[in-house]
Amino acid sequence: MKISINKAHFPVSVLGPGKRLGIWLQGCSIGCKGCVSQDTWERDPGRDMTVAQLLDWCRETAAGGFDGVTLSGGEPFDQPQALAALLEGLMRWRTRSKLDFDILCYSGYPHATLQKNHAKILAKLDALIPEPYIDAKPLTHIWRGSSNQPLIPLSARGHRKYAPYLNTLADAAAKRVQTMLDGARVWYVGIPGRGDMAALESTCKTRGVELTQVSWRS
Numbered sequence: 358m359k360i361s362i363n364k365a366h367f368p369v370s371v372l373g374p375g376k377r378l379g380i381w382l383q384g385c386s387i388g389c390k391g392c393v394s395q396d397t398w399e400r401d402p403g404r405d406m407t408v409a410q411l412l413d414w415c416r417e418t419a420a421g422g423f424d425g426v427t428l429s430g431g432e433p434f435d436q437p438q439a440l441a442a443l444l445e446g447l448m449r450w451r452t453r454s455k456l457d458f459d460i461l462c463y464s465g466y467p468h469a470t471l472q473k474n475h476a477k478i479l480a481k482l483d484a485l486i487p488e489p490y491i492d493a494k495p496l497t498h499i500w501r502g503s504s505n506q507p508l509i510p511l512s513a514r515g516h517r518k519y520a521p522y523l524n525t526l527a528d529a530a531a532k533r534v535q536t537m538l539d540g541a542r543v544w545y546v547g548i549p550g551r552g553d554m555a556a557l558e559s560t561c562k563t564r565g566v567e568l569t570q571v572s573w574r575s
C-alpha cells in the first residue's frame with residue numbers, strides 16, 4: 358500500500374502531549390483560506406512511499422521511547438485506504454510491543470462528515486482535531502489553529518491522555534512552534550499565532566535573509 362508523505366519528524370513536541378512522531382501527509386483538497394501549509398496541497402507521486410517503509414521509519418526513529426503519533430497534512434482523510442493501513446500497522450506495533458502511545462489525527466473535514474464517511478478509521482484513533490481552519494476565528498486552545506476546531510478523545514486511551522488538555526488555552530503552552538533544518542529548507546512545525554509568519558519573514562529580511570517559496574501563501 359502506497360502513502361504520500363510531505364514530511365516526517367521526531368521528536369515533535371508542539372502537536373499533542375509529550376514527545377511524538379509527526380507524520381504530514383501530502384495532498385489536501387480542502388484549501389482553507391490562510392492555511393500555512395500550502396506546500397502540502399498538491400498530490401505528488403514523487404513523495405509516495407510504502408506504508409511498510411513508513412512503519413519501519415517509525416520503529417527505528419522512536420526506538421528510544423516516545424509518547425504518541427501525530428498525523429497531519431495535508432489532509433490525512435484524502436488518502437483513506439493508506440491512512441487505515443498506517444493506523445492498523447501502528448496499532449499492531451503498539452499491541453505486540455506492549456507500548457502505550459496514542460494516535461492523534463488532524464483533519465480539515467467536519468466531524469459529522471468523518472463520522473458519516475470514515476467511522477472505521479475514527480475507531481482506530483485515540484483523538485481527533487477536525488473542522489477546517491478558519492482564519493477569521495481566533496487561535497484560542499492548545500494544538501488548534503482556530504477556535505472552531507475541537508479536541509475530541511475517541512478511545513479510552515484518548516480520554517485518559519487528553520482529558521487534562523480539553524480546555525487548555527494556547528497561551529499555556531511553553532512553545533507553539535518548532536524549527537528544523539533540512540538542507541536549504543527550514544521547516545516550522547506547530548500552530549503559529551496570527552501574523553507570526555509574516556513577522557518572522559519581516560524580521561529575517563531586516564537581517565538580510567530573504568525567505569523564498571514560503572508555504573503560507575501561494
Ligand code: SF4
Nearest residue numbers: 385388389392431465
Ligand atoms: S489547514 Fe489543513 S485542511 Fe485546511 S487547507 Fe491547510 S492543510 Fe488543508
